[in-house]
Amino acid sequence: MPPGDSTNIRPEKSYFETQREALIEEICKAFDQVLLNLNHLNRSLEGLADVGQEFTEIESLWSKFDTVMSQPVKDAGPSPGSGAEGAQ
Numbered sequence: 359m360p361p362g363d364s365t366n367i368r369p370e371k372s373y374f375e376t377q378r379e380a381l382i383e384e385i386c387k388a389f390d391q392v393l394l395n396l397n398h399l400n401r402s403l404e405g406l407a408d409v410g411q412e413f414t415e416i417e418s419l420w421s422k423f424d425t426v427m428s429q430p431v432k433d434a435g436p437s438p439g440s441g442a443e444g445a446q
Contacts, residue, residue: 371379
């Protein structure tokens with residue numbers, strides 16, 4: 359090696375650099391696991407949304423039923439002015 363060429367010389371990595379690289383690798387693996395779990399969660403939520411879509415017609419039917427049942431009941435007796443009161 360020529361004496362003026364110092365570009366090929368790599369000093370030994372310090373303890374700090376070795377530990378930093380190990381921690382960066384561990385963090386990368388943890389992020390990969392988080393990404394995998396988020397993808398799994400996303401697929402589960404999409405499946406849940408699909409199942410929910412199957413119940414829209416049933417929900418609409420029950421909503422109409424609730425609307426009909428919540429209306430006040432009309433009296434089925436004789437209406438005033440029909441002549442039923444003065445017929446005695």
